[in-house]
Amino acid sequence: MTILRLSFSPVSENSVSLGSRVFSTIDPGADAINGIQLLSLASSTMYPKVGGSEGKAATRVSPGEDAELFPIFGAVPQDTGTVEVFLPHFGVVAGVPVVGEAEAGFDVAGALSGADPDTSKAGPYSIGSATFVADGSSDTRKDSTSTTVTVSGDVTFASDSAELSGQADAVLASAVEQIKRFPSGGGLAITGHTDDVADDAHNQTLSEQRARAVSDRLKQLVDLSKWTVEATGKGEGEPRVPNDSDEHRQANRRVEVVLTPSNPAEGEGSGVGASPAPASPSAGSGQMPQAQGPVGTGADGVDITIDSVVVHVWMEKVTRVGGYLVGELLMRTDSELSLPVSAFILPSEWQGVLRGQLLNRVCNLTLLSGDTHYLEAYYAAAAETFYPLADTFTLVVKSGQVPTRFPAVWPDTGQDAVVLDLPGGKKMHQDALRLRLTDIPVVEG
CATH class of the missing domain: 2.60.40.1240 (Immunoglobulin-like)
Structure with missing residues (x-):
């Protein structure tokens, strides 16, 4: 496991009760520090708190005094030099050194005594990211194993048709850019989705036709010889949001392009966990949208x-x-x-x-x-x-x-x-x- 030594001391003139869940969420039954997270941003991983210091909830800390808290997390890799700590309501502390037990500088056994950590939830969990083009033409979601580019059916196709629009290539450029990041190829799943207008059979056929149209066009725009391509349709069966408004139906009319590269490391340098290149080309103007407030x-x-x-x-x-x-x-x-x-x-x-x-x-x-x-x-x-x-x-x-x-x-x-x-x-x-x-x-x- 990994133990964090955290010293808490008020700087105001008033004492503070840890029972106020200083570092916690507002979830019912939360302890004083349940919201603290251990991050390894260099490896795009997060470790949730799994135990430690639950008995501190009733502690009051006066100015000039401090309380030591010892939240417990899953074990970080042995070669980890530093980590980041996310403190709710305070900030993110970077560059926290990771040392061995002998160099901890505190009673490790005492910190673990009675802690009973729930290691089944220790993680680590992969950190992902998502981007949205302001005009709704496309969005991209990335995690450690895959990249999903979703293009708007309304921008990519003519209404109720599988015929590609004049804007289709500009929208698909975001998928092309992601594909080029992985020259070794991998799996490419292209899935069409519709709203709930028209009957199930019509929507299923339309979704399949749109997926094939995107697949065929991508093969013309980029070399897919090292990719295993599968084009399918889900009709109206997997909506993003309920089909209860025109806006929601528009969001559900889409084609998803999911890349599962055989060598994910090839994408390092422009993906999750590394400084990315500028935003992918899109069907939008590239101009910043008008602000909605001051x-x-x-x-x-x-x-x-x-x-x-x-x-x-x-x-x-x-x-x-x-x-x-x-x-x-x-x-x-x-x-x-x-x-x-x-x-x-x-x-x-x-x-x-x-x-x-x-x-x-x-x-x-x-x-x-x-x-x-x-x-x-x-x-x-x-x-x-x-x-x-x-x-x-x-x-x-x-x-x-x-x-x-x-x-x-x-x-x-x-x-x-x-x-x-x-x-x-x-x-x-x-x-x-x-x-x-x-x-x-x-x-x-």
């Missing part, structure tokens, strides 16, 4: 109003660590404020891509490069169950000069400065925050 630089920030309370929001910097970017959104107000539960929700048309535990988490802090949104990196604790590497939801922003912090991890955009965008979306909850912060400097970790 705009300011990261240093100056913007003011937004929530329930008649003015909140100042800013971001000082992001730090490049192990092929990722880490940073914190900061909020400050003169009056204590309860945030709406939908303040950090994703646009509905994106939620179908990252199915999983998106409630009670800060999900909509995207980095915007040209017309492409980079979502927060995520990990999959189970099949199709995604958790963003972002802060858990904070119900209250306290008044005063000390800001409330919302840390997050993103895939690296490869830029020297980034834009943080809390987007609108075609269908967005009215309480979702909308703002944009520009010129946020990227510093080396």
Whole structure:
């Protein structure tokens, strides 16, 4: 196992109770430190807390004193030199050295005594990433073993047809770029999907025809001689989101291109865990979409109003660590404020891509490069169950000069400065925050 020694000491004039779940989620029954995560960003892996320090929940810590906490995680590889630690509501601490038990500097046996770690959930879990083109023409999801490029059926094809549109090549360029990253080839699964309009038989046939059309065109655009290509259709059987609105039906009309390379290491340098090349070509203009809320630089920030309370929001910097970017959104107000539960929700048309535990988490802090949104990196604790590497939801922003912090991890955009965008979306909850912060400097970790 891996044990983290964490010293906690208040810097204010007031004592603090760890029973307030200082480093935890808002999940019922959570202990004081259940939200702490151990990250190895260089290897794109996350280790959840599996035990340790549960008995500290009732501890009160006074100014000038400290409490030592010992969260326990699964074992990191022996050759790991440093790791990162995600602390909810505080930030991401990089460069934490990994040492042997003899060099720990504390009583390891005592820290383990009575901890009873649940090693069945120790992981490690692979970290993945997702990008969305602002006009909805395509999105890309990457993890350690595969890359999925999804193209919009409405942009790629004529209505209710398998005939490729004039924009098809521009949309498929994102798939072509990903295929070229793996010269040794592998498996290529191309799957067509429809909405629920028309009968099942029609939709099944249309989805199969669209998958074959994409397959045939990709063979003309890029060398697929080292790829095993399979083109199938699922009709209306696997919607991304419920077919309960025009926007949702549009999201469900799509073709998915899944690459499973035989040598995933060939993609290093532009994929998950490494500084990527600029965003893939798309059917969009490449121009940054119009902001849906106030705009300011990261240093100056913007003011937004929530329930008649003015909140100042800013971001000082992001730090490049192990092929990722880490940073914190900061909020400050003169009056204590309860945030709406939908303040950090994703646009509905994106939620179908990252199915999983998106409630009670800060999900909509995207980095915007040209017309492409980079979502927060995520990990999959189970099949199709995604958790963003972002802060858990904070119900209250306290008044005063000390800001409330919302840390997050993103895939690296490869830029020297980034834009943080809390987007609108075609269908967005009215309480979702909308703002944009520009010129946020990227510093080396």
